[in-house]
């Protein structure tokens with residue numbers, strides 16, 4: 593579904609990724625591991641079209657998308673949840689869900705609330721008044737409202753209370769069981785044991 597071939601990415605003069613190749617097949621869960629600064633976020637951002645300077649090729653569903661802007665990738669079915677979540681703090685949970693929603697919005701809302709029941713009881717709450725774990729659920733749920741075919745998740749369980757980590761992990765595994773493809777960056781091995789493949793980055797290179 594997603595093919596990254598010999599990707600190099602730079603921030604100014606500093607190169608962050610070196611000839612990185614990986615693929616995510618339909619329905620696959622691929623986990624991207626590595627220490628802080630290894631390049632996990634950079635790879636997800638480049639896949640979404642958010643990096644400034646890069647070489648190499650990225651294809652999605654057999655089309656080369658390297659030159660596509662982020663919105664076009666989103667329309668084609670790439671869903672990205674950034675590490676900092678990018679929620680609208682002054683808006684309610686429901687408003688955050690609806691802001692980028694596509695398709696049959698009531699049906700999609702019902703589906704994401706079934707996946708994250710904790711959100712059901714706080715639909716009128718402002719995102720800024722939620723815990724980190726609740727915000728993470730909302731960020732994933734909001735992306736699901738765009739009807740993605742492949743999810744790019746940056747550290748979905750990082751720094752979150754253990755009980756909510758279990759909810760988020762179970763929700764992601766349920767999505768995967770329903771056929772969603774996922775590329776997940778994580779350091780904490782919450783999903784790695786369940787992955788079809790684990791790709792390890794060391795200093796911007798694929799090590800294993």
Ligand code: ATP
Pocket residue numbers: 603606608626627628629630631632633634635
């Ligand atoms: P973390 O888990 O800490 O986010 P990571 O594996 O996601 O780590 P990246 O954030 O992709 O790693 O960083 C890869 C390299 O690129 C690091 O050397 C980092 O310092 C550098 N880098 C990341 N973002 C920027 C930026 N906006 N400007 C300059 N350099 C950056």
